[in-house]
Amino acid sequence: MATNYATVTWDQLHRDARQLAEILIPRGPFKGIVAVTRGGLIPAAIIAREIDCRLIETVSVVTYDEEEQGQPTVLKPPVAAGDGEGFLIIDDLVDSGVTAQIVRQLLPKALFACLYAKPSGKPLTDLFVVEVPQDTWVLFPWDTAPLFIPPLARKGSTAA
Ligand SMILES: O=P(O)(O)OC[C@H]1O[C@H](OP(=O)(O)OP(=O)(O)O)[C@H](O)[C@@H]1O
Ligand SMILES: Nc1nc2[nH]cnc2c(=O)[nH]1
Numbered sequence: 001m002a003t004n005y006a007t008v009t010w011d012q013l014h015r016d017a018r019q020l021a022e023i024l025i026p027r028g029p030f031k032g033i034v035a036v037t038r039g040g041l042i043p044a045a046i047i048a049r050e051i052d053c054r055l056i057e058t059v060s061v062v063t064y065d066e067e068e069q070g071q072p073t074v075l076k077p078p079v080a081a082g083d084g085e086g087f088l089i090i091d092d093l094v095d096s097g098v099t100a101q102i103v104r105q106l107l108p109k110a111l112f113a114c115l116y117a118k119p120s121g122k123p124l125t126d127l128f129v130v131e132v133p134q135d136t137w138v139l140f141p142w143d144t145a146p147l148f149i150p151p152l153a154r155k156g157s158t159a160a
């Protein structure tokens with residue numbers, strides 16, 4: 001389990017994805033985007049809109065169950081992207097870098113970009129927006145929901 005948590009809101013994610021799109025434009029144009037599902041799907045959709053790219057392929061890699069890291073499994077290969085030449089790979093984040101390494105092996109000629117990078121995964125990315133400490137678990141907007149919390153003054157009160 002992580003020691004710390006960092007919550008990313010929809011607004012923040014949108015801003016970070018637009019910032020990544022801005023630094024990607026001079027590296028393009030791209031034939032298409034390969035989104036690493038599931039986490040890369042929403043960032044890829046935002047970036048596709050900004051860089052004006054309509055061809056989206058997916059690669060599905062399952063590595064985590066909740067916060068538990070397991071053996072990575074490729075559920076769907078990115079067949080439409082060939083060896084990756086001219087393609088851009090988008091994921092939400094790199095943590096250990098295992099997922100990025102597998103995707104890079106499948107698409108050796110593609111550019112790999114993500115929004116957030118922890119130190120272990122950083123060397124596996126070509127571009128990212130924000131570095132996150134290794135001991136921090138990023139909570140994406142799709143992982144969370146607003147929750148009622150009682151006012152501080154009522155803390156410890158037995159009243160509902
Ligand atoms: O660098 P790593 O240690 O490999 O971790 C990063 C990967 O972990 C998460 O995916 P996850 O396996 O949880 O699947 P999901 O995207 O379908 O939620 C995240 O979306 C990255 O793809
Ligand atoms: N949501 C989420 N998924 C991950 N998969 C690997 N690391 C992380 C993380 O920090 N947050």
Ligand SMILES: [Mg+2]
Nearest residue numbers: 037038039040
């Ligand atoms: Mg993922």
